[in-house]
Structures are given as C-alpha cells and as structure tokens.
Amino acid sequence: MAEITDLGIAGIRDGFRAGDFSAREVAEAFNSAVAAGKALNAFIIETPDHAILAAEAADRARAAGELLPLSGVPLGIKDLFCTAGYQTTAASHILGGFTPPYESTVTGKLFAAGAGMLGKLNMDQFAMGSSNETSYFGNVVSPWRRNDGGNAPLAPGGSSGGSSSAIAARLVPAATGTDTGGSIRQPAAFTGIAGIKPTYGRCSRFGIVAFASSLDQAGAMAQDVRDSAILLEAMCGFDPKDSTSLDVAVPKWELGLSSNLKGKRVGIPKEYRVDNMPFEIDALWKQGIEWLRDAGAEIVDVSLPHTRYALPTYYIIAPAEASSNLARYDGVRYGLRHLPDGANLQDMYAATRAAGFGPEVKRRILIGTYVLSAGFYDAYYTKAQKVRALISRDFEDVFKSVDVLLTPTAPSAAFALGEKSADPLEMYLNDVFTVPASLAGVPAMSVPAGLDGQGLPLGLQIIGRPLDEQGVLNAGLAIEERAGFNAKPQNWWSN
Amino acid sequence: MSVDAATVRKIASLARIAVTDGDVEAMVPELNNILGWIEQLGEVNTDGVAPLAAVIPNHQRLREDVVTDGNVRDKVLSNAPQPEHGFFAVPKVIE
Numbered sequence: 001m002a003e004i005t006d007l008g009i010a011g012i013r014d015g016f017r018a019g020d021f022s023a024r025e026v027a028e029a030f031n032s033a034v035a036a037g038k039a040l041n042a043f044i045i046e047t048p049d050h051a052i053l054a055a056e057a058a059d060r061a062r063a064a065g066e067l068l069p070l071s072g073v074p075l076g077i078k079d080l081f082c083t084a085g086y087q088t089t090a091a092s093h094i095l096g097g098f099t100p101p102y103e104s105t106v107t108g109k110l111f112a113a114g115a116g117m118l119g120k121l122n123m124d125q126f127a128m129g130s131s132n133e134t135s136y137f138g139n140v141v142s143p144w145r146r147n148d149g150g151n152a153p154l155a156p157g158g159s160s161g162g163s164s165s166a167i168a169a170r171l172v173p174a175a176t177g178t179d180t181g182g183s184i185r186q187p188a189a190f191t192g193i194a195g196i197k198p199t200y201g202r203c204s205r206f207g208i209v210a211f212a213s214s215l216d217q218a219g220a221m222a223q224d225v226r227d228s229a230i231l232l233e234a235m236c237g238f239d240p241k242d243s244t245s246l247d248v249a250v251p252k253w254e255l256g257l258s259s260n261l262k263g264k265r266v267g268i269p270k271e272y273r274v275d276n277m278p279f280e281i282d283a284l285w286k287q288g289i290e291w292l293r294d295a296g297a298e299i300v301d302v303s304l305p306h307t308r309y310a311l312p313t314y315y316i317i318a319p320a321e322a323s324s325n326l327a328r329y330d331g332v333r334y335g336l337r338h339l340p341d342g343a344n345l346q347d348m349y350a351a352t353r354a355a356g357f358g359p360e361v362k363r364r365i366l367i368g369t370y371v372l373s374a375g376f377y378d379a380y381y382t383k384a385q386k387v388r389a390l391i392s393r394d395f396e397d398v399f400k401s402v403d404v405l406l407t408p409t410a411p412s413a414a415f416a417l418g419e420k421s422a423d424p425l426e427m428y429l430n431d432v433f434t435v436p437a438s439l440a441g442v443p444a445m446s447v448p449a450g451l452d453g454q455g456l457p458l459g460l461q462i463i464g465r466p467l468d469e470q471g472v473l474n475a476g477l478a479i480e481e482r483a484g485f486n487a488k489p490q491n492w493w494s495n
Numbered sequence: 496m497s498v499d500a501a502t503v504r505k506i507a508s509l510a511r512i513a514v515t516d517g518d519v520e521a522m523v524p525e526l527n528n529i530l531g532w533i534e535q536l537g538e539v540n541t542d543g544v545a546p547l548a549a550v551i552p553n554h555q556r557l558r559e560d561v562v563t564d565g566n567v568r569d570k571v572l573s574n575a576p577q578p579e580h581g582f583f584a585v586p587k588v589i590e
Contacts, residue, residue, distance in 0.1 A: 101570040201551050214550065244553060312533045323510060330511070332583050334574035345588045346511070354513035362512055366522065367529060369510040370498065380533070385546030387539050392547060425528055441550030466551055 004029040005170045008223040009073050009230050012173055016062070016072035023058035023072035027051040027116060030074050033171045034118050039493040042156075042166040044079050044137050045087055046119040054116025061114065068114030070234055076166045076175035079120040080127055081107045081218075082207040086117070090209040091125045091135035094356025095335045104207025105239045106176060106218050113234045118172050121162030125358045126326065127183055127211045130430045132161030133421045134360040142191055142414055143169035143489035147455035151492075152416040154456070157187025163221045164191040168489060174222035174231050178208060180215045181314050182410075182434025185446040188221055189409035189459025192448040192487060194228045194476065195221040199466050200441030201246035204239030212321035213244075215314075215438050225447060225477045229253040232469065248467065256470045259478040262296035266475065267402035271307035272433055274411060280452045281408045288406055288449060288460045288479055295478035300402050304394040309387050310436040315428060316371050316384035317439075322361075323368025329356060363424060392440040399465045404475045407433050409446040409459035433461060443469045447476040448485040457487065497527045 004026055007015065012026055031048040051074040058071040082088045082100035089095040103111070111117070125134040132140040132155060142156040142165055156165035160177035164187035167175055177184040179197035188195030196219050203218035210216060220231035233253050239245045268289060273282070293299055331337035331352030338351040357365065371380035398405070411432055420427045437444040443466070446459040460479055464472035498506075500519050503526065507514040514522070572578040577585075 098574050101567070101573055199551060201553060240556070240558065243556070244549070246551065246553060247556075306539070309536060309539055312536050315529065316533055316536075327511075331576060332585055333571075335576070337576035339586065343586060345586050347513075348586055349511040350508075350513035353511055357512065363522070363525065363529075365510050365512065366503070366506050366526060369506045370502075370526070370530070373506065373509065382546050383536055383541065385548075386541035386544040387536055389544050389547035390539065390541065392550060424525065425532055439550070 005033045007173060009070070009174050009227040012073050013070070016058070017067060023055035023062070024052065026072055027055035027074050030118055030172060036494040037166070037169055037171045040141050040143060040165050040169055040171070041138050042122055042140050042162040042169070042171060043119040044089060044091065044122050047086055047117050050086070051116035051118050054111065054114065058114055070110065071114035073114070073173065074116040074118045075110060076119060076121045076163055076172035077107055077117050078123055078160055078163050078176050078178060080123060080178050080209045081176060082209070083107055083117065083120065086120060088120065088209070089136070090127070091123045091137055092356065092358070092361070093136040093336060094329045094352070095209070098335050100207070102207060105204035105241060106208065106235045109237065110176070110234055115234070121166060121175060123162050124159035126209065126322070126361050127159040127178055127180055128322070128360050128364055129158040130182070130186060130427050131155035131415070131417065131420065132158045133417060134358050136358060139417050140165050141417070143493060144191060144414060144456055145489070145492070154414040155190065155417050157190035157414065159183040160187050160221060164188055164193060167191070167193045167221055167223060169493060174220065174227050176218060176235065177221040178216060178218045179438065180212050180318060181438045182431040184219045184221055185434045185444060185459070185461060186410050186431060188446040189448070190414040190457065192457030192485065193221060193223055194225055194445065194447050195219065196228045196232055196445035196469065196472065197438070197443065198232060198236060198469050199246070199443045201244050202236045204237070204242040204245050206239055206241040210325040212318040213325060214321060215318060225473055225480050226254060226257060228445065229257060229473050251470060253470055253473055257477055258474050259295055259481050261292060261475060261478055264297045264404070264471070264475070265300050265402040266292050266297045267300050267302035267398055267405045269302050269304045269307065269398070269405055269407060271304050272407040274432060277408070277411050278452070281411065281458060284450050284458050284460065285406070285408050291479050291482040292406060292475060294482060302398045302402060302405070304398060304436065306387065306391045306394050307436055310391055310439055311428060311432055313384045313387045313391065314431070314435045314439060315367070316380050317388065319364040319368035320372050320381050321368070323365045323372065326361070326365055329353060360424070388439050391436055395440040395442055403465070403468070404471050405463040406475070407461045407463065409433060409461040413452045413454065413456040413458055437463045442466055443472050445472050445476050447479050449479055449483045450485065451487055497530065498523060
C-alpha cells in the first residue's frame with residue numbers, strides 16, 4: 001500500500017471507511033510529517049493534539065456507524081482563519097499571541113464535518129504578498145527545486161504559501177486557503193497542486209482576518225480536482241454572520257464531477273497573452289486548449305478588453321479596504337501594544353502600529369489612506385470602482401457565449417526567494433492573470449498541467465460563471481486527466 | 496499626482512503609523528512608483544459608468560431585532576494587552 005501521507009482527502013476518507021487504517025494512524029502519520037518538515041517553515045504553530053482528538057472521534061464514529069463527510073481527514077488551516085483556543089496571527093507581529101475565543105465559520109464547518117487540524121499554516125502577513133516573504137514568522141520555502149543543482153530556495157507563491165508548500169511536500173493532505181487577488185491559485189500553480197476560489201459569497205468570511213472585504217474569499221487547496229471539490233463543499237454555505245454570504249444551496253460538486261465537456265464552450269481570452277511570457281507557458285496554454293478540445297469542448301476566441309486595467313484597479317481597491325480594515329489594530333483590545341515612556345493615546349496607536357506591521361502592510365495601508373483621503377477619493381477610489389464595473393461587465397458579456405475561460409495561472413514558474421522582493425511593483429505583476437476574476441467575484445481554479453525546463457510546475461487557470469464551480473471543476477478535471485501530472489518534489493526537507 | 500515627504504508624513508499620521516525620517520525618505524519614491532503606475536486608469540473612459548457596489552447580486556437581509564450574543568465580558572477582554580477592572584485600560588486621554 002502507498003504511504004498514508006501520499007493519500008489525499010478521497011484516498012484517506014475511502015481507505016478509512018474500508019478499514020484499511022484507523023483515523024489515529026492517519027493523524028499520527030501526518031503529525032510526524034509535519035514535525036519532520038520544519039525546514040519548509042510552512043507552519044506557524046503545529047496542533048497535533050487537535051488532529052489526534054478529531055481522529056479518536058472519527059474512530060469512535062466509525063465503530064458506531066456514524067461517519068461524517070470528513071471523518072478521519074486531517075487538514076492544514078491557513079493562519080488567517082480564527083481557531084478557538086489556537087493562536088491566530090495572520091502571520092503578523094501585531095496579532096502575536098492572539099488566541100480567538102471563537103471559531104471562524106469555515107473552520108467550524110470543517111471540524112463539524114469530522115476534520116482535524118494539523119496546524120496553522122504560515123502565509124504572507126495579512127495575506128499581502130505573492131511569495132510568502134512578508135510573514136513575521138519568516139519565509140516559507142517551496143519543496144520544489146530547480147533541476148540545475150543550484151538548490152536556490154524557491155517561493156511557494158503567496159499569500160497561501162504555507163498551504164501550498166505543505167500540500168506539495170505531503171505534510172498535509174489538503175488545506176484551506178484564502179484568495180483576494182490570486183492567493184490560492186498562484187501558490188497552487190507554483191507548487192504543482194490544485195486550488196479553487198469559489199464565487200464571492202460562497203464561503204463565509206466570519207472569523208477570517210479581513211484584508212480587502214469585497215475581494216476576500218476562502219477556498220480549497222488540495223492534491224487534485226476531486227479533493228478540491230470535496231473540501232470546498234464542506235467549506236461553503238450560507239452564514240447569517242456574514243452580510244455578503246450568499247443564501248444559496250451548496251451543490252454536490254464531487255458527485256457532479258464529469259470530464260466530458262461535450263456541448264461546452266471554452267473561451268480563450270486574447271488579452272492574457274502578455275509580453276515576455278515564457279515560451280513554455282504559452283506552449284502549455286496551447287496544449288491545454290487541445291486537451292479541452294479532446295474532452296469534447298468547442299474552443300472560442302474571446303476578448304476581455306479591460307483586462308490590462310485589472311491590476312492597477314486592484315491596487316487601489318485592495319489597499320483602500322485594507323487601510324480601513326486594519327484600523328482595528330490599535331493596541332487596545334487585542335494583540336501588541338507599544339507604549340513609549342510618557343506617551344499619550346495617539347502616540348501609543350502610532351508606536352504600536354509602527355512596531356506591529358511589516359513593511360508591505362504599511363505600504364498598502366499608506367496607499368489606501370492616500371487614495372481615500374479628502375480630495376483624492378473620486379480620482380482614485382471612485383474611478384477604480386468604475387473600472388471594476390467595466391471589468392465585471394467584460395466577464396458578463398463573455399459568459400453569454402462561453403461556459404468557462406482557459407488561461408495560464410501565472411506569468412512565470414516559481415521564482416527564487418529574494419528575486420523579486422526588492423521591487424513591490426514587480427511582485428504585484430505576478431498576479432496579472434488571477435486578479436481579474438477576483439475583481440469580478442467569479443469562481444476560478446488552478447490545476448497543475450506540466451513542468452517547465454527547470455523541472456518546476458506550471459498551472460492552468462479555469463474561470464467560470466458566477467456560482468458555476470461545477471463547470472470550473474469539470475474543465476479542471478478534463479485537464480488533470482489528460483495532463484497526467486504526477487511529478488513530486490524530491491524530499492530534501494525531512495530530518 | 497505625486498507625493499512628497501510632507502504628504503507621506505501626513506498620510507502616515509492619518510493612518511496612525513509612526514515613521515522616522517529614514518522611513519519617509521524610502522517611502523516617497525516607492526509610493527510614487529506605485530501611484531504613477533495606477534495613473535494609467537485615467538486612460539479608461541468611464542463616463543456614465545456607475546461605480547461597482549457588489550460583484551455578485553445579493554440582497555440586504557434584516558434579522559429579528561433580538562439579542563444574539565452577550566455576557567461574554569471575560570472572553571472579550573481575554574486578549575487585551577491591559578485589562579483592568581473589567582475594562583480596556585489606555586493611557587490617560589484627559590488632563
């Protein structure tokens with residue numbers, strides 16, 4: 001039999017049900033992998049006790065014939081989700097030691113479905129970053145290495161880089177992620193795993209540390225499309241505690257999986273062919289088109305004319321919302337407090353926030369404060385919301401004639417840590433293909449599709465109509481079956 | 496539009512983030528670089544376009560006007576840096 005830690009959600013669930021192993025064996029195997037994987041720095045805290053308790057409950061449930069959908073499955077949880085009784089920091093200093101007395105809706109649903117937690121996963125600070133270099137707890141390292149023998153540590157993508165690294169290294173079978181401008185899809189592409197951001201409003205934002213509320217959306221990261229469907233199904237659902245939560249039924253996505261795309265139309269947006277894109281990514285995109293054609297789909301060239309304005313629009317709206325959301329960190333109610341000698345209340349706020357936020361977070365708060373300030377609000381923020389309306393309309397128009405869109409997920413394979421961190425703008429450009437779907441709130445996923453010449457994974461992105469996660473998953477499955485991606489990083493990290 | 500050192504100091508003060516002279520010096524070109532790049536939105540004709548309010552159509556819900564939570568003072572204070580006598584304590588704000 002395969003190693004337990006090579007199994008994904010479906011493999012664990014089904015093997016556990018069949019009696020191949022106990023939930024406790026599963027939890028112990030992954031707890032050991034987590035403990036041995038410290039070189040990746042994928043976890044901020046490890047929670048083996050939580051995983052064991054859930055496993056014991058799963059073993060009892062199996063004996064009693066009362067299995068839950070995720071009984072026996074341990075997961076990694078991004079540190080943006082509040083977990084009752086377990087430290088939640090959003091990888092920041094300002095939330096150091098913060099232990100929520102309440103549970104986020106998404107993690108509450110996962111635990112109620114029988115899942116256990118292996119630990120809180122490292123990430124970019126407040127989910128602001130594309131490489132996991134902004135965490136207060138240090139960089140996450142990708143388990144992948146270039147095949148040039150140089151062993152340069154590579155970025156696992158961001159902001160859900162602890163999630164992507166841990167899944168690719170088989171420290172966890174699957175993990176939660178959150179996506180504001182590509183934070184699930186880009187790290188999934190960089191590490192050869194699958195990741196889906198559902199329609200905005202599908203997952204409750206209650207208890208998820210807020211970054212940019214009109215864009216933030218939780219989603220699933222896993223080894224493959226089926227596991228993504230299973231995990232996402234358990235995360236979604238209406239929640240009265242989130243005013244933007246959608247009151248719609250959650251479909252049975254796993255049951256609905258089908259890679260037969262007969263009668264489906266796949267759009268290829270010409271604006272996603274950008275300058276200086278590596279030849280291999282263009283070639284993989286063409287290959288993806290052929291795979292979907294082979295699955296029965298009709299391929300249609302389409303245009304999303306405002307695509308090039310998505311990134312600058314995003315870098316007004318996201319910092320504006322962040323500057324407002326992060327105003328709550330004031331050193332009074334929770335987290336860090338810095339009180340210089342003789343300081344008054346205003347000094348305390350400013351000293352606390354200067355000490356507690358990292359450079360990228362400060363940069364975004366300042367940009368957000370500037371674009372919202374008197375005299376500039378209309379020129380920046382209102383203008384950006386108008387362009388966002390046009391970007392959203394582009395998608396509406398194109399989805400009148402096609403069912404899904406196929407694009408690359410990122411304009412490059414994983415880069416080395418430190419390679420892009422000197423220039424914030426260059427880092428922002430990495431999200432060029434993922435940000436438009438975030439601005440429009442539509443579902444999108446990345447599936448691993450091949451390796452580049454350096455032996456690094458590349459992903460393809462599928463974007464779908466609002467609420468049509470099934471269409472996205474099915475096209476993803478069609479690619480997955482044809483790509484036969486089974487490359488794994490060589491284990492250099494276990495001690 | 497571009498920012499100078501005085502503007503950066505002003506927005507840092509609005510955002511309640513203490514900055515040193517060195518911070519300001521580094522931030523001026525960084526923010527100008529980003530703001531300059533954002534300016535390209537000026538090219539887009541948005542005449543007659545309403546600013547987007549919600550990406551996915553949703554309706555505002557009303558809930559029953561009843562207490563759903565409360566009596567959790569100790570939980571609320573459990574992460575406070577300086578809880579005192581059941582309150583959040585801060586430096587003196589009145590003379």
